[in-house]
Amino acid sequence: MLSLYGEDIASRLLLGTAQYPSPSILAEAVRASGAGIVTVSLRRETAGGRTGGQFWELIRELGVRILPNTAGCHSVKEAVTTARMARDLFGTDWIKLEVIGHHDTLQPDVFGLVEAARILIEEGFKVFPYTTEDLVVAGRLLEAGCEVLMPWCAPIGSARGPVNPDALRSFRAEFPDIPLIVDAGLGRPSHAASVMELGFDAVLLNTAVAKAGDPAAMASAFAQAVEAGRRAFKAGPLEPRDMAVPSTPVIGKAVFE
Amino acid sequence: MLSLYGEDIASRLLLGTAQYPSPSILAEAVRASGAGIVTVSLRRETAGGRTGGQFWELIRELGVRILPNTAGCHSVKEAVTTARMARDLFGTDWIKLEVIGHHDTLQPDVFGLVEAARILIEEGFKVFPYTTEDLVVAGRLLEAGCEVLMPWCAPIGSARGPVNPDALRSFRAEFPDIPLIVDAGLGRPSHAASVMELGFDAVLLNTAVAKAGDPAAMASAFAQAVEAGRRAFKAGPLEPRDMAVPSTPVIGKAVFE
Amino acid sequence: MLSLYGEDIASRLLLGTAQYPSPSILAEAVRASGAGIVTVSLRRETAGGRTGGQFWELIRELGVRILPNTAGCHSVKEAVTTARMARDLFGTDWIKLEVIGHHDTLQPDVFGLVEAARILIEEGFKVFPYTTEDLVVAGRLLEAGCEVLMPWCAPIGSARGPVNPDALRSFRAEFPDIPLIVDAGLGRPSHAASVMELGFDAVLLNTAVAKAGDPAAMASAFAQAVEAGRRAFKAGPLEPRDMAVPSTPVIGKAVFE
């Protein structure tokens, strides 16, 4: 079973809670996904007085673990402050750390990320860093005390799926014992299955579910795909071959003349 | 529900029965796959007296529908003769028609395929043709009376997955009302999910399951992936985007100064 | 040097003559390309009395060899009739044979193609067939008497470049001694270089040059890329590697402390 910061997690699918058409559709999607962890953006929560409270009620009723995030933060200071507020508000020292470095691709600012991770870990946070596939950055995050890494596979919200599978393969090989969660860029269940087949431990989704025509059905499809990919990884998949080989060997041969 | 030649089929995963390490592992994999249809090579059945009979018993006990195939046939005559023998032996007019045109890639001989399809359909067979992604060949097969098409997505046994997704997309768009089963070339559950996401109706596997480290677990993984892909297709997946968009819109913004 | 039907051809770039903004830009592009062969659509020539004659004059002044084509023909009869008219009009038994099988992708009708090739070759034509990457179809074309094959790499005018490089590799390997010209689908010089690097003998372009912002400059760019690709093929390129290796081995090491 997947273990994150010492806690056993039943599902290998984590779900974001932004951008759903309505709170009830969000609730339906979370249930359909079977996710045991959902991420929540503090910024939205603190935004609107009563709305925030209602949202918080909704999430609480789902009975899932909350992983607050620092989505939308573009500086170390902003991210650290948001994380502290999240700890107070949600009563958890888990934090999905985003320090956004670019307005368009929403790629992480790897410098700010490592710095913020250091600060927060010293304060007792359990940090889930949203990072790139850069192996050196990953190493720094581990040195800082992160026990989980969350590399992207494509820009946030792009739905492109793994644009650089070689890099993901290297990443998995480099950190065989660290829980690795692919975060950002997944668009379809096949994408999720493919990274699980590479041996990643879990995936985190948001846009691909929230913006689907039928979010709950899509959540359920992703849940199946994640399990399928995990099972395939453990079952020893065939490697692709350059040349075709017959799939039906002719043990005996009938006479046709 | 999937309907093939007027029969409702519960599962969208069809399984081949060649190349398994043992009969019991084959049986286990078929059960784990949930497949309602398995393909069987006549050539192996007629090969070995007692062995053939035992194999036949085994398949019968699985309680699944048999789709005999003409695997290994390289000419119209060979394929037609094999199909007739299969009808006698298995008591079905369903036939998966393979007329192999190339010893290495095992690509179909599209000329022989259309000719053999015409002959067999006149004799009352219900033909499931193993073909390429060629739209014109597909049209000829439909004219000949085929009501199902089985395009490859990569050479048989290559495990490469969809090497030409554009061609598969065109194929699906060209024949919106024909049941289309992707046959040959799938290596991993993510491959199966991806063609189902494109709207294909089912997949047929053999090598990817039979040669996996744990065939039954892999069969089960493929079954989940096929369902996931189908569900995603119907749930309206997000299209990939060129530029990233934020997955967590900032509805309200906290003050940090 | 490239030899086609017994004639030595200096350039490995063949150019189409349709869709240019103006006759003078066409002339400029042909000169910039260094092409020794251009294809001409009979249909346009017979279309407009005086316009046709002017176009013919223009081509004649370029001093290049004419390869008439049967572009736009959708049946064997149409293609054969067009080929015969082209022989009279252009005074050559060379014909680029297109039998279009699909209105959208403009893929060849492989059945009609083989049939038309047989008829024309019996009448003494030297046929350059526009075909797919199907190895069996290619074999039939050779049996019919074709001494050159022109596989597509993507749909005509799509500018997508080689969408299925594995298929092109198999095609080249299967017919080591036949001149193979990649026709249709090339969009950029890098695409042309890449198929030449695979060992193809030449490329045929039209849309990618005619519709470029500056057709003559683009023609010249393709000419360079074709030469680059050919040279690389002969120079023994490095195979891609799974793992990185240092590009600067440290023979000696300075002391830094």
Added chain:
Amino acid sequence: MLSLYGEDIASRLLLGTAQYPSPSILAEAVRASGAGIVTVSLRRETAGGRTGGQFWELIRELGVRILPNTAGCHSVKEAVTTARMARDLFGTDWIKLEVIGHHDTLQPDVFGLVEAARILIEEGFKVFPYTTEDLVVAGRLLEAGCEVLMPWCAPIGSARGPVNPDALRSFRAEFPDIPLIVDAGLGRPSHAASVMELGFDAVLLNTAVAKAGDPAAMASAFAQAVEAGRRAFKAGPLEPRDMAVPSTPVIGKAVFE
């Protein structure tokens, strides 16, 4: 014309000097490439007394500009010390800065890279940083005073070509006015052409030439491909299309009945 740190450079191909079978083959390849700049590893130069001196003579005779590099350096200290030694030895303040962060992929250590760049630029160096496609890292390098960036397109020596073209496109779009040289990972002339078609200003090669069967011929092939790609970029290439369009419009139509 390409301008790097205020100097006009005639060729858009830069060449490394490591790994050649012999000094004379290196010399031949440099001449065939038309490169105006070659990179030289200090470590090799300081390594072997007489061998180093001979190598230096060889390079000097080629009449090209020297760009010393810090290949093989894994720390800021090592890289900075090497750069200083290079300035003395080669009499130039140009330095290709490599701070290697991973022994296998040879990816840059982006933290060390930015730090070393800052130190060297303060000492008056003109730094050419070997970096990843990370936009934030690139921004830091520019802030540090770099006026040129050298992103990789794949791991050093992998010969894989652009593994993440989307990232390269974003990189080019982000820094429209900075000279960008693709460094590392190119394996074939078509790879070089493709990055030039995206608008990159130049490429730097080593392994793909040095380890080719015929290095001088390969150098010449790359030179052509680089020019072809640049010319295509400026000539306004066609964008790929989803659907095929006819490449030979039928202006007039012959009568066939």
